[in-house]
Amino acid sequence: MTTAVAPITPAHTTAPPWPQGFISAGIAAGIKKDGSTDLALLTSDGRGSGELSAAAVFTRNLIVAAPIQLSRANLAASGGRVRALLINSGCANAATGDDGMLRAVQSTTALAERLGIDSRSVLVNSTGVIGVALPIDRIKGALDALIAAQQPGSCESFARAIMTTDTRPKWSSRSIHWMDGVTQRNCTVTGVVKGAGMIHPNMATMIAVIATDATLEPDELHGHLRSAVDCSFHRISVDGDTSTNDSVFALASNRAGTAPTAQLAEAFEQVGQELALMVVRDGEGSERGIEVRVTGARTQGDALQVARTVAMSLLVRTAVTGGDPNWGRILAAAGRAGIPFDPNRLRVGAGGIALFADGSPTHAEIGAVRAAFTADCVRIELDLAMGEARDLFWSCGLTKRYVEINADYTT
Amino acid sequence: MTTAVAPITPAHTTAPPWPQGFISAGIAAGIKKDGSTDLALLTSDGRGSGELSAAAVFTRNLIVAAPIQLSRANLAASGGRVRALLINSGCANAATGDDGMLRAVQSTTALAERLGIDSRSVLVNSTGVIGVALPIDRIKGALDALIAAQQPGSCESFARAIMTTDTRPKWSSRSIHWMDGVTQRNCTVTGVVKGAGMIHPNMATMIAVIATDATLEPDELHGHLRSAVDCSFHRISVDGDTSTNDSVFALASNRAGTAPTAQLAEAFEQVGQELALMVVRDGEGSERGIEVRVTGARTQGDALQVARTVAMSLLVRTAVTGGDPNWGRILAAAGRAGIPFDPNRLRVGAGGIALFADGSPTHAEIGAVRAAFTADCVRIELDLAMGEARDLFWSCGLTKRYVEINADYTT
Numbered sequence: 001m002t003t004a005v006a007p008i009t010p011a012h013t014t015a016p017p018w019p020q021g022f023i024s025a026g027i028a029a030g031i032k033k034d035g036s037t038d039l040a041l042l043t044s045d046g047r048g049s050g051e052l053s054a055a056a057v058f059t060r061n062l063i064v065a066a067p068i069q070l071s072r073a074n075l076a077a078s079g080g081r082v083r084a085l086l087i088n089s090g091c092a093n094a095a096t097g098d099d100g101m102l103r104a105v106q107s108t109t110a111l112a113e114r115l116g117i118d119s120r121s122v123l124v125n126s127t128g129v130i131g132v133a134l135p136i137d138r139i140k141g142a143l144d145a146l147i148a149a150q151q152p153g154s155c156e157s158f159a160r161a162i163m164t165t166d167t168r169p170k171w172s173s174r175s176i177h178w179m180d181g182v183t184q185r186n187c188t189v190t191g192v193v194k195g196a197g198m199i200h201p202n203m204a205t206m207i208a209v210i211a212t213d214a215t216l217e218p219d220e221l222h223g224h225l226r227s228a229v230d231c232s233f234h235r236i237s238v239d240g241d242t243s244t245n246d247s248v249f250a251l252a253s254n255r256a257g258t259a260p261t262a263q264l265a266e267a268f269e270q271v272g273q274e275l276a277l278m279v280v281r282d283g284e285g286s287e288r289g290i291e292v293r294v295t296g297a298r299t300q301g302d303a304l305q306v307a308r309t310v311a312m313s314l315l316v317r318t319a320v321t322g323g324d325p326n327w328g329r330i331l332a333a334a335g336r337a338g339i340p341f342d343p344n345r346l347r348v349g350a351g352g353i354a355l356f357a358d359g360s361p362t363h364a365e366i367g368a369v370r371a372a373f374t375a376d377c378v379r380i381e382l383d384l385a386m387g388e389a390r391d392l393f394w395s396c397g398l399t400k401r402y403v404e405i406n407a408d409y410t411t
Numbered sequence: 412m413t414t415a416v417a418p419i420t421p422a423h424t425t426a427p428p429w430p431q432g433f434i435s436a437g438i439a440a441g442i443k444k445d446g447s448t449d450l451a452l453l454t455s456d457g458r459g460s461g462e463l464s465a466a467a468v469f470t471r472n473l474i475v476a477a478p479i480q481l482s483r484a485n486l487a488a489s490g491g492r493v494r495a496l497l498i499n500s501g502c503a504n505a506a507t508g509d510d511g512m513l514r515a516v517q518s519t520t521a522l523a524e525r526l527g528i529d530s531r532s533v534l535v536n537s538t539g540v541i542g543v544a545l546p547i548d549r550i551k552g553a554l555d556a557l558i559a560a561q562q563p564g565s566c567e568s569f570a571r572a573i574m575t576t577d578t579r580p581k582w583s584s585r586s587i588h589w590m591d592g593v594t595q596r597n598c599t600v601t602g603v604v605k606g607a608g609m610i611h612p613n614m615a616t617m618i619a620v621i622a623t624d625a626t627l628e629p630d631e632l633h634g635h636l637r638s639a640v641d642c643s644f645h646r647i648s649v650d651g652d653t654s655t656n657d658s659v660f661a662l663a664s665n666r667a668g669t670a671p672t673a674q675l676a677e678a679f680e681q682v683g684q685e686l687a688l689m690v691v692r693d694g695e696g697s698e699r700g701i702e703v704r705v706t707g708a709r710t711q712g713d714a715l716q717v718a719r720t721v722a723m724s725l726l727v728r729t730a731v732t733g734g735d736p737n738w739g740r741i742l743a744a745a746g747r748a749g750i751p752f753d754p755n756r757l758r759v760g761a762g763g764i765a766l767f768a769d770g771s772p773t774h775a776e777i778g779a780v781r782a783a784f785t786a787d788c789v790r791i792e793l794d795l796a797m798g799e800a801r802d803l804f805w806s807c808g809l810t811k812r813y814v815e816i817n818a819d820y821t822t
Contacts, residue, residue, distance in 0.1 A: 062747070063743060324818070331541070332655055335473035359509070400814045402725075407729040407730065407809075
């Protein structure tokens with residue numbers, strides 16, 4: 001796992017292309033009331049076998065939406081070799097019982113019929129309001145137009161069609177070059193993501209798709225996805241709530257040949273981290289990012305636990321919103337993380353400035369401290385002085401706007 | 412443990428008296444800048460042995476303020492038999508290193524000298540800003556006046572002097588009557604509390620004092636305190652952050668004889684619950700209480716874990732602030748609590764109205780549902796259908812005012 005600082009601003013301001021072998025589209029099917037695009041399709045371009053290696057990481061929430069259950073089943077049934085990924089926004093098809101599963105199945109069979117493929121080779125997900133029936137007729141009615149709209153190249157229409165309350169589409173891409181004998185080869189890893197926690201009332205959360213043209217067996221792809229998710233989506237939080245529809249899909253078109261494993265792993269991790277940080281930065285009235293970096297832990301698990309506890313503390317998050325260099329709250333949060341350390345050896349800093357050491361405040365120059373707490377991304381550092389392990393976690397300031405978005409709403 | 416609904420409004424609008432055998436005072440020592448009272452003393456009235464049985468439950472935070480460390484040491488050294496409890500507000504004496512401990516010791520020795528007692532029989536705590544030196548000279552200078560101001564009866568001046576950002580003083584009291592042969596006897600349990608989480612920037616949290624005139628060995632008193640804290644202060648949360656100075660003290664004057672154990676336990680639990688709920692209701696811009704009641708769990712621990720997760724979910728708490736009957740968020744929070752249950756057998760309700768059952772929404776009448784979500788205390792019910800165990804947890808709506816209090820502040 002890399003713990004290098006990933007850039008917190010999008011690397012691409014214009015949408016990167018999907019890797020070769022993919023075509024995609026995003027259109028308005030009338031699921032969202034405002035007429036914006038709400039149905040997205042990513043498939044093989046049909047050349048070669050047309051088969052895509054597939055892997056996915058799904059929500060750990062016990063309440064799992066119907067499309068997630070169906071995708072899990074189809075991944076297993078197809079042995080991780082699929083043909084299409086269909087995602088709608090505007091309706092989560094979660095907490096919808098047997099009828100919800102029926103409608104999810106109908107969406108995959110309707111698409112499979114039109115594409116002439118096995119319905120078990122379709123992955124599907126939904127995001128939007130929980131507990132509302134999926135408007136399956138609108139989806140069916142839009143499938144022909146969706147398929148006709150598919151193009152190779154830019155991921156933009158796909159990225160936009162999966163948005164819910166996101167203020168902007170989010171994407172990231174990396175290219176890898178290597179020598180195959182005397183031939184130079186290259187492949188691409190491109191990802192898109194939507195959502196920033198369950199930010200809208202009854203809204204269901206984060207969906208990411210990472211695609212590559214590298215040649216990968218499904219289990220190899222799963223390995224890259226796992227480690228990418230581990231150092232990215234598993235290390236961010238906007239409100240601590242996971243949703244019924246959280247998922248990260250990975251697809252490989254197997255067109256570009258076998259890329260060097262280490263470089264490919266790095267590309268997956270970097271794309272994952274960029275996407276994850278975009279989610280945090282676009283989250284729920286967030287104005288300021290928070291990065292908590294813990295060193296000197298006995299184990300990486302200890303480091304992560306302290307980092308997560310500090311990053312998710314409401315008092316730390318409101319202090320960051322206020323630009324308030326309130327290191328007492330950082331101490332108090334670290335102290336309740338359940339990880340043993342000696343408070344007299346603990347060192348706490350922000351933006352490289354020591355704030356607390358040897359059991360006492362350092363009385364650092366207040367101007368410099370204040371600057372560290374009003375940065376675009378406030379970097380909090382804790383050295384537990386217990387060992388050599390380290391880890392980090394990202395979150396964002398808790399704002400009045402967050403409460404507004406989530407409270408000032410009438411069903 | 413009782414899981415009966417404790418009244419969520421104060422049982423006493425005028426301050427109850429301390430039990431017999433106690434005298435108390437609260438005066439302004441100049442620690443707080445606004446001149447309000449900030450130094451509180453509770454001692455034996457000196458009749459009889461003058462000895463008080465004592466017990467305490469302290470913060471589990473690793474960062475423990477100097478006065479807490481000193482009180483823990485004095486409790487051990489005295490075998491749980493003390494003479495006085497001294498509390499100041501306006502300064503937490505936390506994260507103050509060796510100098511902080513020195514000042515805490517100075518406060519106890521100065522008081523012990525004046526009272527003619529062993530300094531190890533003094534318990535002490537502080538609440539206020541973290542990382543600031545305790546103004547020991549002001550405390551020493553105020554001790555004579557503090558001792559002179561001590562009176563039997565009302566707990567009001569004590570309860571007011573330990574307040575920080577509390578909007579009102581908080582107290583609760585229960586009397587017990589029993590027959591000792593042909594003689595009717597009675598005793599009293601009276602408690603006071605301050606604080607509602609770390610609600611003010613750099614503020615250190617909750618302190619409660621529960622006193623009784625029942626005759627109790629220190630270990631018996633500790634047992635009553637433990638079970639009272641378990642069903643009260645351990646079941647509330649305002650922001651999930653524990654502080655460096657959290658503590659609940661119990662003192663017994665041993666004047667009233669041996670009360671029936673079951674009744675005394677109930678009195679301790681009821682006083683504890685009333686105090687805890689007052690803390691939640693006076694917390695951090697809170698406008699609406701939340702009670703989450705989980706039934707049908709395999710173990711009480713499972714029930715508590717689900718109840719706590721739902722009660723502390725930011726999305727549930729903002730939904731309550733908005734009066735929004737957003738049961739999807741309740742499901743999502745329960746689903747990530749880490750406790751296994753079958754979503755198809757889960758039942759979720761609010762204020763007695765079923766919202767979700769058999770894996771689907773119940774489509775309950777919206778007017779009734781909305782009324783349940785705009786109650787003074789929103790009562791959320793979950794039946795896991797996994798067993799017979801139950802538990803509950805209290806919190807409060809998350810408001811813009813909370814963010815304001817905690818963010819819109821400049822050090």
